[in-house]
Amino acid sequence: MKINEPFIKTIRSPRNYYFYDVNRDTIVQINRNIYDYLNKKNEFDVLPFEDQLYINKLLADGYLSSKHFTKIEHPNTKDLDYQLANRCEQLILQVTQSCNLVCYYCPYANKSNGILQRDHSNKMMSWEIAKSCIDFYAAHSSDNEDANIGFYGGEPLIAFDLIKKCVEYIEDSFLGKDIHFGITTNGTLVTDEIIAFFHEHNFNITFSIDGPKSVHDVNRKSVDGSGSFDSAINSMKRLVEKYGNQAKSKISINMVFNPVNDVDEVISLFNDPFFMVNPINVMSGLAEDDFLEKDIKITEAYQAKMRYQYFLGFLDYLNIVDGLKISPPIKSYFYSLEKAYLSYKNPSLELPDVGAPGGPCIPGQRRIFSDVNGVFYPCERVSEVSEVMKIGDIRQGFNLKKAKAILNIGQITSEECINCFAAIHCKLCARVADDFDRFSAKKKLQHCSETYTSFIDELKNCILIKESRTEYKKAR
Amino acid sequence: MRYMLYPFSIDLLPLIQSIEQLGTIDHITKLVCPTSWMNKIGDFKGQQITTAFDDALQGVDGVIFSDCSKHSWLYMDIVKKITSCVKARKEVICCTEIKTKDLKAIQTLSTEYKINFKYLAGSEPDIKVSDSRHLSREDCIVIGIGKLLYNVDNTSSFCRMYSHLTQKGYKVVGIGDNANYKLINCFRFPKLIFESECTEENKVLYINAYVNTLQRLYSADIILIHFPDGMLKYSDDCFEEFGIRSFITSQALNIDYFVLNMPIEEFSGESFLELSKTFKYRFDFEIDAVCLESKVVDVAKSIEEEKVCYHFISEKDVEEYIAMCKSECTSVKFCSSKSITIGEEFADDCISKLSGNVEEF
Numbered sequence: 001m002k003i004n005e006p007f008i009k010t011i012r013s014p015r016n017y018y019f020y021d022v023n024r025d026t027i028v029q030i031n032r033n034i035y036d037y038l039n040k041k042n043e044f045d046v047l048p049f050e051d052q053l054y055i056n057k058l059l060a061d062g063y064l065s066s067k068h069f070t071k072i073e074h075p076n077t078k079d080l081d082y083q084l085a086n087r088c089e090q091l092i093l094q095v096t097q098s099c100n101l102v103c104y105y106c107p108y109a110n111k112s113n114g115i116l117q118r119d120h121s122n123k124m125m126s127w128e129i130a131k132s133c134i135d136f137y138a139a140h141s142s143d144n145e146d147a148n149i150g151f152y153g154g155e156p157l158i159a160f161d162l163i164k165k166c167v168e169y170i171e172d173s174f175l176g177k178d179i180h181f182g183i184t185t186n187g188t189l190v191t192d193e194i195i196a197f198f199h200e201h202n203f204n205i206t207f208s209i210d211g212p213k214s215v216h217d218v219n220r221k222s223v224d225g226s227g228s229f230d231s232a233i234n235s236m237k238r239l240v241e242k243y244g245n246q247a248k249s250k251i252s253i254n255m256v257f258n259p260v261n262d263v264d265e266v267i268s269l270f271n272d273p274f275f276m277v278n279p280i281n282v283m284s285g286l287a288e289d290d291f292l293e294k295d296i297k298i299t300e301a302y303q304a305k306m307r308y309q310y311f312l313g314f315l316d317y318l319n320i321v322d323g324l325k326i327s328p329p330i331k332s333y334f335y336s337l338e339k340a341y342l343s344y345k346n347p348s349l350e351l352p353d354v355g356a357p358g359g360p361c362i363p364g365q366r367r368i369f370s371d372v373n374g375v376f377y378p379c380e381r382v383s384e385v386s387e388v389m390k391i392g393d394i395r396q397g398f399n400l401k402k403a404k405a406i407l408n409i410g411q412i413t414s415e416e417c418i419n420c421f422a423a424i425h426c427k428l429c430a431r432v433a434d435d436f437d438r439f440s441a442k443k444k445l446q447h448c449s450e451t452y453t454s455f456i457d458e459l460k461n462c463i464l465i466k467e468s469r470t471e472y473k474k475a476r
Numbered sequence: 477m478r479y480m481l482y483p484f485s486i487d488l489l490p491l492i493q494s495i496e497q498l499g500t501i502d503h504i505t506k507l508v509c510p511t512s513w514m515n516k517i518g519d520f521k522g523q524q525i526t527t528a529f530d531d532a533l534q535g536v537d538g539v540i541f542s543d544c545s546k547h548s549w550l551y552m553d554i555v556k557k558i559t560s561c562v563k564a565r566k567e568v569i570c571c572t573e574i575k576t577k578d579l580k581a582i583q584t585l586s587t588e589y590k591i592n593f594k595y596l597a598g599s600e601p602d603i604k605v606s607d608s609r610h611l612s613r614e615d616c617i618v619i620g621i622g623k624l625l626y627n628v629d630n631t632s633s634f635c636r637m638y639s640h641l642t643q644k645g646y647k648v649v650g651i652g653d654n655a656n657y658k659l660i661n662c663f664r665f666p667k668l669i670f671e672s673e674c675t676e677e678n679k680v681l682y683i684n685a686y687v688n689t690l691q692r693l694y695s696a697d698i699i700l701i702h703f704p705d706g707m708l709k710y711s712d713d714c715f716e717e718f719g720i721r722s723f724i725t726s727q728a729l730n731i732d733y734f735v736l737n738m739p740i741e742e743f744s745g746e747s748f749l750e751l752s753k754t755f756k757y758r759f760d761f762e763i764d765a766v767c768l769e770s771k772v773v774d775v776a777k778s779i780e781e782e783k784v785c786y787h788f789i790s791e792k793d794v795e796e797y798i799a800m801c802k803s804e805c806t807s808v809k810f811c812s813s814k815s816i817t818i819g820e821e822f823a824d825d826c827i828s829k830l831s832g833n834v835e836e837f
Contacts, residue, residue, distance in 0.1 A: 075776070079787070087787065142515035143788055145547075176483065176510025178549045346712060 003044075003055070006064035007351075009421045010038050011456070013463050015471065020459050022421050023065040026347040027459060027466075028058070038064075067351050069423075072414045074356040074407045076365075083365040084140060084398045090148040090367040091137040092380055093130055093166065095159035097123045097372055101186050101228055104219040105258060107291035107383075108154070117291035118384040124159055125372040130166050132394045133370045138173055140368075147174040150182040152369070152380050157189040167201050180204065184254065186220065187232030190239070199242050202250070206283075207236045209253045211266035219258055240278050252281035255329060259286065259298045263305035267327035275328075282328035290431070291383060314461075318468045341462045356410045357417045357426035363391050363406040364398050378406055378430070386436045405439065406430040412441045416448070422455040477567070480506040480536040482529060482557065483544055486517055490635040493816075494660045497639045501569075501659060504540070506532045510550065529557060538567030543597065543654040545573055555582070562586050562593065571655040573597040597655040600666055601693075605678070605685045612688045613730055616696050619826060620731040620761065622703035624738035625773075625784050626716045629813060630702060631656075633735050633767040636819025637826075638662065638700055644823070649696040651687065653704055663690060665704055669721050676724060683728035701729070707736070707755070710773070713782045726759035733826040735765045737813065739786060740772045740797050745804025752808065764829065765809040765822045766801070770794045 007022040017035035018027050033051045036042045044052065058064050076083060099120050102109045107117040134149070141147065149170055151163050167181060182204040198205060209232055210216045217227025240247040257266060269275070270282075289296040313330040315321040317337075361367075363378035370376055371384055374394030382389040391406065392398040409430040410417045417423045428451055433444035481492065484507040495501050507525045509517060514527055526532055533539070539561045544550050555578050561568050562585050574582065574597065586593035619637065623630045630653070638650045638660065650662030658664065666686050669679050687699055703725050706716040734755070741747075752763040770789050777785040794812045801810045809825045811818045 082787070138512065139515065147512070172511065174512045175553060176512040176547070176550065178547075342712070 003059065003064055004066040006038065007066055007068055007421065008038065008064065009456075009459075010035055011459055011463065013460070013467060015467060016463075018463060020421065021063050021065075021347075022424070023067050023350040024063055024347040025424065026344050027462065028063060030054075062350060065350060069351060069353065069355045069418050071354045072356050072408070072410045072417050073354050074360065074410070075352075075354075076362050077404060077408060080362065080365075080404055080407060081400060083362050084400070084403065086140065086143040087365055088137055088140040088368055089144060089146075089365060090150060091133060092150040092152050092367055092369045093125060093133060094152050094154070094369065094371045094380070095125045095130070095156050095162050095166075096154040097121045098158050099154040099186075100158065100188060101155065101220055101222050103221070105256065105287040105289070105292065105296065107288075114385060116293070116383060116385070120154065123372045125162060125370075127162060127165060129370075129372065129374040129394060130162060131169060133368070133374060134166065134170055134173065136394060136397070137368060145178060146180060147177040148180045148182065150184070150367075152184055155186055155189065156183055157185055157194065160189075160194060164197065167197075171201075182206070184208065185235075186228060187235040188222075188228050190231075190235035195235075195239055195242050198239065204250050204252070205239060206252050206254050207232060208256070209233065209236070209269070210256050210258065211261065212269045212272075215258075215261050215266050215269075218261070219256070237274060240274075240280065247278055248280055252283060253328075255282055255284040256287050257284060257302075257329075259296060259302040261302075263302060263309065267309070267329070270327050271325075279328070282332065284329035284332070314464070318465070320468075337458070337461055337465070340458055341465050344462055351424075355424070356408065357420070357423040357428070359426045359428045360407055360409050360430060363403045363430075370394070378403075382431050383434060383436065386434050388430070388434060388437065388439055409433055409439060409444070412439050413444055416445060420448070420452075422452050425455050425458070426451050427454075477502040477538055478505040478536045479503065479538045479540050479569070480508055480532050481540045481542060482508040483513065483542060483547070483550060483554075484509040484525060485513055487629045487631050488542060488656070490632040491656055491659065494635040494639040498642060498660055500661050501540070506536055508532050510553070530560075533561065533564055533566060536566065538569065538592075540569045540659065541572050543571040543573070543656045545654065558582055559585065562589050562591050565589055565591055567592045567594070569594045569596060569659070571596045571658065573655070596658040600664055600686075601690070603666075603682070603686045603689045605681050609681060611681070611684045611728065614688055614691055614699060616691050616699055617732045617826075617830060618687070618699045618701065618729050620701055620703055620725075620729070620734045622707045622722055622734065622736055624707050624736055625710055626706040627784060627786070628706070628737050628739060628769055630737040630767070632813040633737055633765075633811075633818060633822065634700065634702060635660065636816070637735070637823050638819070640819035640823045641698055641700070646697045647695055648698045648700055649690050649694050651690070651699065651701040653702040662700075665702060669704060669724060679724050680728045683725055687729060699729075701725075707759075710778070710784050714778055714784050716784060723759065726761065731759075731761040732830055733764045734761050735767055735822055736763045737767045737769065739769050740789060740794060745801035748801065748805045748808050763808055765811065765825060767811055767813050767818060767822075768794055768798060769813045 008019040011018045011020060012035065017030050017032055019030060019038055020027050031051065033047055034055060037044060037047055097118065097120060099108065108120050147170070156163065170179060181201055184206045187207045208220070210219050213227065213229040216229040220228045222228060236251065240251055243250050287296050309327065309330050310333070312324050313326055313334055316324045316326045317334045361378065364376065367379055368376050369378065369380045375390055376392040377384065377389050378391055388402065388405065391403045412433060428444060428447050430439060432447045433439040433441070435443055479501060481504050492504055495504060508529050509525060509527060511527045517525055541554055541558060544554065554572055555574065558568055558570060559582065562582065568591065570593070579595065583593060621630055621634050634650070634652060638648055641648045650657060650660070651665055652662050653665050655664050666682060668674055668682050687701065690696065691699055704721040705719065707719045707722045709715050709718045748763065748766065756762050770791055771786040772789055774785045774787045791812065791814055798810045798812060809822060811821055
């Protein structure tokens with residue numbers, strides 16, 4: 001018997017053999033014989049009878065199917081107009097393009113002379129633009145129970161007076177909805193008045209803090225070269241004190257890892273007894289160089305130390321060693337890994353005929369990021385000088401054609417996506433294909449290996465979890 | 477007396493129509509909704525609706541504050557508005573739950589201003605469970621109204637059936653899942669089911685005693701009761717309370733006719749027979765009627781948010797779906813939640829199904 005080319009990826013661990021089944025989106029354990037057969041190293045007819053039976057059973061249960069998408073199209077393509085008319089989830093207002101810091105990797109800090117990303121400027125959002133954006137959001141979110149409004153910069157607190165006016169207007173015009181305010185700040189301009197205001201209006205506050213003073217001040221400094229750590233951490237501590245029990249859910253740190261820094265030194269921030277008593281949320285990510293003229297190099301030392309941190313994370317997560325100090329960014333990785341692990345325990349039926357790789361959000365529906373001029377982008381992380389990322393503006397409304405192109409970014413690499421076993425777990429959005437006046441398949445494909453590697457890592461880590469909870473547990 | 481109702485949402489329309497049909501409250505002349513709900517109300521032309529609370533207050537004698545426990549973020553706004561109503565010497569009927577401290581302050585203020593403050597979200601009738609600890613079979617018809625998932629509206633089927641059966645001359649005791657139903661002289665589902673101190677067994681016994689006592693007190697021909705929460709879990713990530721309270725309720729009562737409220741699903745009309753069988757095994761009653769709301773589960777968003785999320789569809793799509801269901805499944809009655817004849821259709825179907833049954837002692 002010959003089975004059609006199954007859409008799978010075989011994987012092995014030090015002890016066992018598996019395949020990831022794309023159609024059923026799950027991992028199946030097999031024996032060496034079947035593993036070799038699936039890797040075309042032996043023939044079906046030479047397999048022991050029980051292995052042949054097992055393969056037939058897998059086929060009968062819908063595994064080893066050769067089905068691929070026949071066409072790449074995002075499932076929300078058809079109802080995009082409804083989503084954008086009624087379901088916009090979040091509005092982020094760029095209240096200013098001005099910032100009092102000039103950070104090392106900040107794409108706005110005059111790194112490409114405005115070619116790859118806009119530069120810092122003194123432009124401030126006017127009240128008229130802000131009000132129009134808020135009204136637009138209100139009119140396009142009627143089917144949502146919540147209203148989420150974020151303030152972004154530059155450094156948004158430079159425009160604190162505008163923020164106050166917006167909050168007052170939003171609380172009035174969104175009465176009846178569960179309103180959530182959020183702000184991302186460098187923490188250097190926080191006053192007692194601002195703390196009281198944030199608390200009164202139940203703001204979620206994200207502080208940009210990159211590590212202890214020795215690390216943070218190298219990256220995040222003001223024009224005169226002085227570091228910003230002391231004022232940022234002081235502001236955060238005052239806010240945590242003000243928020244009390246709510247601090248854990250309302251205040252968080254966004255930590256940007258710059259690979260030139262020593263990992264141990266970066267995470268030593270969390271040795272501060274303050275973080276032991278106040279376990280606030282930490283989001284982290286590598287510094288991005290997409291909009292910088294110079295690449296940020298990931299050093300060997302950085303990789304080795306990060307791997308060691310993940311190793312410690314595993315020892316802790318699998319309850320192998322007690323009392324390890326695990327930094328919050330590593331803890332959050334294991335939280336998402338556990339979710340992935342559980343999802344593989346719930347197999348899907350099969351791939352639909354028409355589908356799309358994971359990655360893109362619904363542009364404009366997930367969030368509307370409005371710049372100071374009232375031009376809309378799908379989020380704050382895209383280039384504001386890119387024409388393809390401008391999905392509308394306050395005067396014309398949404399540009400459905402552009403939003404649809406971003407949503408269907410998978411279509412520029414249809415053939416590759418149709419044949420990619422990692423497609424449904426892909427995390428690439430249009431941002432990586434942005435070539436400013438068009439989308440580039442070549443640019444997008446350059447990022448595929450990252451997705452591919454991180455997905456294989458996830459599968460292997462899930463297998464490790466499974467084995468450690470079953471086989472290794474018995475051995476221990 | 478002229479009343480204003482706040483906060484008004486489109487879901488309350490069947491309740492308001494029942495109030496008018498049954499004449500339980502003089503006249504609701506003004507409907508006021510929070511600013512952001514106005515967009516949802518859209519082109520509804522039945523009554524004059526406004527967001528200008530203070531202006532509307534001038535032209536009424538009293539204000540009804542509807543239950544908005546589902547919208548906890550409106551709590552401070554409600555307390556503030558009740559206070560201003562009392563100060564403006566307007567009668568207040570309050571269906572929303574008020575914290576003890578705020579309630580005392582409002583009651584003191586209303587005494588001071590000599591204003592009638594009617595608090596309907598308070599305690600339920602004091603029902604004692606007998607020591608014999610047995611379940612009594614109800615001496616009347618029991619109609620259950622449930623919802624497949626937590627955030628599905630069941631006001632329409634409840635109110636329209638209640639009004640229709642009452643107007644037909646039956647003595648109906650309604651037990652709704654919030655205090656709004658007290659406006660049409662119904663009772664609220666006993667709160668005890670939500671308390672963790674009570675054992676599950678005692679909850680079953682209490683609900684049974686509660687329903688039987690009300691039946692006897694009011695000589696009811698029909699008990700119409702809401703099942704609390706959703707009936708089933710949606711997925712391993714969206715539990716929807718696992719339908720535990722619905723199961724407890726099902727064990728307490730003998731349901732003669734059951735109406736299921738649900739969003740539009742992808743499954744065929746025939747699948748309702750399978751669903752009905754599942755209900756039979758799990759709850760010991762089958763589904764007699766299905767009331768469909770004009771929304772569908774947004775699968776991707778539900779997975780992402782770990783709660784069931786919906787998006788709305790047109791009434792035309794609902795009608796098409798109902799036509800398909802009717803052609804494929806004749807043993808279940810289908811109706812749209814927006815239909816004004818829903819009470820008539822379900823109530824008549826219930827009477828015809830149960831008429832001629834052997835009247836067991």
